[in-house]
Amino acid sequence: MYALCDVNSMYASCEKVFDPTIRNKPVVVLTNNDGCICAACNIAKRAGIGKKFVPYFQVKQELEKAGAVIKSSNYELYADLSQRMMETCTRFAPYSHIYSIDECFLFYGKGAYKPPEGWFEHARSIRRTVWREVRLPIGVGMGLTPTLAKAANHAAKRLDGFRGVAVIETEQERKSILKQMAVSDVWGIGRRISKRLNDIGIHSALDLANARADSMRKMFSVLIADTVLELNGHARISWDDVRSPKKQIFSTRSFGQRVTEKQVLRQAIATHAAIIARKLRKQDSLAVCVMVFAHSSIHAKEPYYRKAMVCEFSAPTNDTRVITKAMCSQIDAIYAEGVRFYKCGVGALELIDTSHYQPDMFVASQDNKALMGCLDFINNKYGRNTMYLAAQGIEQKFAMRRAFLSPQYTTRLADLPKIYCNDV
Structure with a gap:
């Protein structure tokens, strides 16, 4: 038996965990730089507001009229609550697989195991425990295959009569x-x-x-044929504990406000270079060539400007210092006086696995593995960017705009909730 645990309106639900005053109000969460709507709670959906990926400025008055609470994306809070939810769910099964930030599969083995209380009560127990310990509302669907578990989860959240829990165990339940x-x-x-x-x-x-x-295989593909078999109770889809390494890695982001200074653009590029270097080390890859780009807004009144440069390394690297130095060396070629830059980014275009790399005896690598290992250890233990290169700048003027950001209740010491007890 498989189970799929899925948070209802993840981002909006996370915003309500530590703020009881908005739990009965429509909550809408915005994307980077408060550009578009990316999530809305069920109250907002029932009110007909909060349609995904609609620009915020277009519906701002409509949201204000409906009394909606607007929030900027608080990724630090969402990631932490997601981890807590996953840890709670995985206690209920011997095998688990995190599918996304708000979804995880549970697998109970190929034997004839069945919990004493039955699958439906077991699913209800998962749902109640997550609510009690993390305060996130989830839907739990169970089925004989991952696809049937997904279908049951759909029923649990969207079909009448299920109230957050659905189990497909019998032929009658499957067909219904x-x-x-x-x-x-x-x-x-x-x-x-x-x-x-x-x-x-x-x-x-x-x-x-x-x-x-x-x-279906002849008309479409093997995947569709496997889906048909899965819908009939024959498990065909499996997951790997380790995802396949990415073939390219990019870090890009639009600026919170237009950038016109060369130094600020250089700091933003250095920040993106550090991000892709960290991701390269995480998946044990080396970059053969890396691209850096920057451009203005295509919707601005002034002429559109875009420039990109590619650097190829004589020795493949994942060292933050080496990649940052190479990217920042292109700043004079990319920067243009008078251009109001809207976005920049860095991308590793050609990657190789560290285990498959054969060093060139005539080209010495500039990487310092021990130093990078120390950097990653400290940042993993004490939080991202506890240590970083000075090239990234101390005060990041290019940070994205988050005007409606809620406190980072679980990851920032200054934002920890405070409880005051008055003497009776």
Whole structure:
């Protein structure tokens, strides 16, 4: 048996954990630089506000009229609460897999194990425990395959009568839930594929389950054929404990306000260089060549400006100092006087695995593995950017705009909640 635990409106729900005053209000969370809506709580959704990826300035008056609480993305808070939620869920099963920041799969093995209280009560126990310990509302769906667990989770959160928990254990339960699901709601069925399926008369998840797997393989792909088998209770999808290394790594971000100073642009580039170097070390990769770019806004009144430069290293590297030095050396070629820069970034374009790299005896590497290991150890233990290169700047004027940022209740000492007890 598999279980899928999924937080309801993750970002908005996290905002309500430490602020009881907004728990019964519509809450909307914005993307980087407070640009667009990225999440809305159920109260906001029922009120018809908070549609995803709509620019905030377009619906600002509508949100104010509805009394919505606006929040900037507090990634530090979301990541910490996500980790706590995952730790709580994984106590309930021998195997687990974190699928995303708000979802995790639980697997109970291939045997005939069944909890004494039954699967439904077991799922309810997971949901109640997460609420009691983390104060996040989750939906729990259980099924004989990961795809059926996803379908059960969909029922738990969106279909009437389930109230946050659904279990697909019998044939009757399977058919009942799949019949109420559109084929586009099935895990792995995107918009284009669902349209093609609709064209051949497959509209519901049950229609897809009743299709022939070999026909789906010929018409679509092996993945769709496996989905058909999964919907019929035959587990075909598995996950790896370690994700495949990325073939390219980028760090980009738009500025909170337009940048016109060369030094500020240099600091932003150095910051992005440090980020990709850290990610390279995390997945045990080396960069052969790295690109740096900066550009103005395409929507600005002044002429659009964009410049990119690529640096190739004689010896592949993942050393923060080496990559930062190379990127900052391109600042004179990228910077232009009078340009109001909107965004910049750094990207490692060609990567190789450290275990497969054969050093060149005629080219000495400038990497200092011991120093980088010390840097990562300190930052992992005491928090990101506890130590960093001076090139990144002490006061980052290029930081993204977060005008509605809530306190970082669990990751910043100054923001820890304070409780005052009055003598009776």
